[in-house]
Amino acid sequence: MVDYSVNGSVAVLMVNNPPVNALGHAVRVGLKTGIERGAKDSRVRSIVIIGKGQTFPAGADIREFGKPSKEPWLTAVGNLIETCSKPVVAAIHGTCLGGGLEIALFSHYRIAVSSARVGFPEVTLGLLPGAGGTQRLSRLTGLPVAMEMISSGRHVPAKKAKEYGIIDEIVSGDLLKTALKFAQEVQSRPFKDRCLRYKVVPNADRVEEYASAALTQVKKKYKGFEAPVTCVQAVRSSAELSYEEGMKRERDLFLQLGQSGQSKAQQYAFFAERAVTKWQMPGGSYKTAKPLPVRSTAVIGGGTMGSGIAVCLLSAGLPVYLLEQNEKFLQSGVKLIENIMAGSVKLGKVSMETAKRAATLLKPTLSYDDIKDVDLVIEAVFENLDIKKEVFSKLDKICKPSAILCTNTSTIDIDRISSATSRPEKVVGTHFFAPAYHMKLLENIYGTKTSPEAVATVMKLGKTINKVPVLVKSCHGFLANRMNAPFGSEAIFLVEEGASPQEVDQVNEDFGMPMGPFKVRDLSGIDISWRINREVAKVLGTSITKETRFLGGNRYCGLNDDFYDKGRYGRKTGKGWYLYEKVGxxxxxxxxxxxxIINSYRQRRGIVKRKITPQEIFERQFYSAINEGFRILEEGICNMPEEIDISWIYGFSYPKYRGGPMFYASQIGLQRVYDRICHYHETCPYSIHWVPNRLLKKLAENNVPFTQWANHVSKSKM
Structure with missing residues (x-):
């Protein structure tokens, strides 16, 4: 997988392992053999390492993850490069990441095209660079840059990499021809001083200052994650120890992280994110269904959600008609889009060029006639079935027959919405999470008549707008919100029984959730959840009063209603479950x-406050959600636990270093989880979500490993 050739006096080692030239075993062998051959070849006076196709080696081969590693190790290959008797030039294009960048740092010279990017993304897998990256990068960039780059995993453009000293020259034109010329030019130069192991880390005497600042930053930015902290510690050793001792320290820390639960969880999440792209549904799958082209779009509703969705589409370069019912609402939506774009530019998340292009692609309108030729429409009006059906009836009459009609519903069955059209096969759910321009999850929902073609279109759209799309079958609440329902219900039941909102939130935040459930309620608005409860009651054919204790046969707590009645809607009013220093x-x-308010409610209901432990808070929230997750799997709402975990990671910011609720359950042990669910089923009556799930019971009793859950799910449907 490494082609060896000689051009004049230059040996070329061309890595040929598509698609990303990953540094698998065969590539490592090829590089080792090529360097040894070039060193012995009397015709050769310098060597070029380059990637064939789209990129320089872009890191480790993920197919080797979890398998025993084979010699030669990457460090041994790197040492062979650095100690070669002839100068070695790394010619970089595409992405030079992880082990690829380590190979480049072992080389004596590094040139790159302007579009190239370099970086060490190992931290995203709960690891650190394990082949000298933490010891060598700092010798070029200095400690602050190395600590930040390695602990963040960010990709650095070639121009910035040259400023940092990582790249020697940025070149244009044909990279191989330029590299050959460069390699010929360096043949007469002494190059042993180019070996990074002999370089001194700049400003090593300030290592304490730099490390302290870096640790403060990573602990704040990556709260709960072990790897970023360990990355800083590894880079620190490059200034405090000799090169050889630093390499040993790096290896020890690498092995320490590799054996940690966090690394296993983050690597699982990495593969899970790829697994969910392999969707399937009755009648089609990612292999067979072809997406329709989406060249133009429309968003119905210019509120907070609709405007956020429009920003996603505009940022991806798609023209967007923003449709509202009157001029006031329309201008409000346009202004909101402009503000979101301006804020994104200010934060560096969107370029000024993208924002300017978006302004030209936005087409505000009050007329349905203007959207008759668009390829895809996303309805984002209020979560009310009657209103949504009215919108879809209009869309059915006006939009071209091939148009995909999407609804941004968070709970309503897709079939109930598509019944307002003559084309239910073209109707699909596209559930964005708030704020839509920030949250990565796109929950795509198919109804009983939705076509695989429509699903393929929205799944591809998700990738186009930089979301993580997950496909689920329609039901009330779908996947994410259906699992979140018992999670949220238990939070308020716990307060009803004696816990404080602060205690519940603290347990959640200690676990790794960025915000506790009551802070989330204040952020989204207590008035929103109040209206959702009324919609649920309406669907169930009942109503909610001060004395309501059960809804649809399930336990109901009216505390949220009491806060609503007091005008405490959350941040928007400056007070909700918490008090805020100002409105917003x-x-x-x-x-x-x-x-x-809480005490008064308890007195009215005759509830005697009791002490609730953090462990009970944790188990009642998270285990109830896990139980519902198994029910979702058993019912075929989704096909694999990865779809649940990715939904929680990107929809609710579940800590990635826990892997997702289903993966976390496997780490706790299903038997323990099942036993505790049975306990709460006995002690928390009138909560349907505590009925122990049969699939969970079966998997627990048979001690089925996590990797085989999906097989058992498939068998349970047969």
Whole structure:
């Protein structure tokens, strides 16, 4: 997988392992053999390492993850490169990442095309560069840059890499021809001083200052993650130890991380994100269904969600008609889009060029006639079935027959919405999560008549707009919100019984959730959840009063209603479950008035407050969600546990270093989880979500390993 050739006095080692020239065993062998051959070849005076196709080696071969590693190790190959008797030039294009960058740092010279990017993304897998990256990068860039690059995993453009000293020259034209010329020019130069092992780390005497600043930053930015902290420690050793001792320290830390639960969880999440792209549904799959082209779009509704969705489409270069019912609402939506774009530019998340292009692609309108020729429409009106059916009836009459009609519903069965059209096969759910321009999950939902072609179109659209699309079957609440329902219900039941909102939130945040459930309620708006509860009651054919204790046969807590009645809607009113320093503020503090509302509610219901432990809080929230997750699997709402875990990671910011609720359950042990669910089924009556799931029971009793769950799910449907 490494082609060896000689051009004049230059040996060329061309890595040929498509698609990304990953540094698998065969490539490592090829590089070792090529360097040894070039060193012995009397015709050769210098050597070029280059990638064939799209990229320089872009890191490790993920197919080797979890398998015993084979010699030669990457470090041994690198040492062979660095100690070669002839200068070695790394010619970089595409992405030079992880082990690829380590190979480049072992080389004596590094040139790159302007579009190339370099970086060490190992931290995203709960690891650190294990072949000298933490010891060598700092010798070029200095400690602050090396600590930040390695702990963040960010990709650095070639121009910035040259500023950092990583790249020697940025070249244009044919890379191989330029590399050959460069390699000929360096043949007469002494190059032993180019060996990084002999270089001193700049400003090594300030290592304590730099490390302290870096640790403060990573602990704040990557709260709960072990790998970023360990990355800083490894880079620090490059300044405090000799090169040889630093390499040993790097190896020890690499092995320490590799054996940690966090690394296993993050690697699982990495593969899970790829697994969910292999979707399937009755009548089709990712292999057979062809997506329709989407060249133009429309968004119905210019509120917070609709405007956020429009930003996603515009940022991807898609023209968007924004349709509203009157001029006031329309201009409000346009202004919101402009503000989101301006904020994204300010934060560096979107380029000024992208924002300017988006402004030209946005087409505000009050007329349905303007959207008659678009390829795809996303409805983002209020979560009300009657309103949505009215919108879809209009779309059915106006849009061209091939148009895909999407609904951004968070709970409503797709079949109930598609019944308002004559083309249910073209109707599909596209559930964005708030804020739509930031949250990565796109929950795509198919109904009983949705075509695989429509599904393929929205799954591809998800990737186009930089989302992580997950396909699920329609039901009330779908996947994410259906699992979140018991999770959220238990939070409020716990407060009803005696816990404080602060205690519940603290347990969640200690586990790794960025915000506790009551802070989330204040952020999204207590009035929103109040309306959703009324919609649920409407669907069930009942109503909610002060005395309501059960809804659809399930336990109901009216605490949220009491807060709504007091006008405490959350951040938008400056007070909700917490008190805020100002309307729209972020700093949440405990509020005596909120405590009084809770106490008054308990007295009205005759509830005696009791002490609730953090362990009970954790188990009741997370285990109830896990139980529902198994029910979702058993019912075929999704096909594999990876779809559940990715939905929680990208929809609710579940800590990636836990792997997702289903993976986490496998790490705890299914028997323990099942036993505790049975316990709460006995002690928490009238909560349907505590009925122990049969699939969970079967997997627990048979001690089925996580990797075989999907097979058992498939068999349970037969």
């Amino acid at each position: 503020g972020k700093n949440a503090v405990a509020d005596p008035e909120a405590e009084e």
